[in-house]
Amino acid sequence: MSIQKWFQDLITQLDPQNVKIDEALHLHTMTRMGGIADLFVTPETEEQVAFVVQYAYENKIPLLLLGNGSNMVVRDGGVRGIVLCLEKLNKIKIVGNRVIAESGSDIIDVSRAVAKETLSGLEFACGIPGSVGGAMAMNAGAYGGEVQDVILQCTVLTQSGEKLILSKEELELGYRKSIITKKGYYVLSAEFELQKGKQEEIDAKVADLTFQRESKQPLEYPSAGSVFKRPPGYFAGKLIQDSGLQGKGFGGAEVSTKHAGFIINKNNATATDYISTIEMVKKTVKENFDIDLELEVKIVGENKE
Known part of the structure; x- marks a missing residue:
């Protein structure tokens, strides 16, 4: 065909x-x-x-x-x-203390929408640059909160197109993993259960987390977000920083001088530049600390001939 x-x-x-x-x-x-x-x-x-x-x-x-x-x-x-x-599947519906968000909606937008309704529980997601589908698949988390803390159920398609509604237990959520990634499911929507909070407390928490993110992360450059998972007992960014890799990279890609856990597209980087920088970081950290950094980002597609 x-x-x-x-x-x-x-x-x-x-x-x-x-x-x-x-x-x-x-x-x-x-x-x-x-x-x-x-x-x-x-x-x-x-x-x-x-x-x-x-x-x-x-x-x-x-x-x-x-x-x-x-x-x-x-x-x-x-x-x-x-x-x-799935960017056009972006509806967000709030009923009582629950919110149903389609998979293409940004988790940041969901966090903001529920905050305006004085609902607490999704403040941690106010700076996560991902879709609801991606957040579900990865059990996204930040600043002490994770999707698994607030998820009620998730509607998915199997690889053959069968529709399933999965409970929190059936989602098998763990650190940056789920049944969704394991089985290759496609997320259609997710339903979260939140708690009624105090508006001033919610606003203060969102403002604080937003400040932390903007002051510590290199948001002024394109990037894939946090590149590596957190190794048990360590922080990937600290290991990379202690390896002296900030500011280093290939082509237009560079380990951020603002946050070593990010690799930025500083100057028209190619994917080959970016991936070469990832491999350099993994190799150096392994040599220095005998720790194998595991990717949080997904690398897809074919190399250019």
Whole structure:
């Protein structure tokens, strides 16, 4: 089957404007890097998502889920098959002390929306640069809070397109992992249960966490966020800093001088520059401390020929 055939089949259910051939992925990643996607699809409804997932499964077409591109490095050769972007599934609905958020909504936006309704529990997410789907898959956390503290249930599609509603226990949430990543599920929406709080306390906490993030993280440059998971008993950023790697890198990529846990796209870096810098960091920390840093970011796609 040709890419043109995929396109024709998909636009039977999706608006043609939401199915793009040869889309540049650097336009959709927070690193501002990445090659071309054969087909880039942005469904507007859960039914359309299910159609795309089932179509790819039945026709054995590779399918890559791209959230808001915050935790991903796309290689310079791009991605073959279909890239599924859920940014148009971004509705947020608050009922009582619960919030239902579609997978493409930014977790920051959900955090802000519930804070305005005097609901407490998602303040920790006010600075996490990811989508709800990504936050669910990774059990995202910051400043002492994690998704697993507030999640009630999550609606997903299996790789064959079957819809499942998973309880907190069924999600098997752990440190930066879940059944979602283990099984390759596609998140449609998540329901969180929060507590009524005091507006001034919620606002103060959000303001404090926002200040901490903005003062300590290199938000002025494109990046994939925190690159490495926290090794047991250590902090990745401290190990990298103590290795003297800040300011070092390849091409336009550099270990941030503001926060060593971040690798920034300082000057038109390629994905090859970025990945080479990641490997240099891993190798140096291993040599200095005998600790294997594990990636928190996902590296996808093909190398450029």
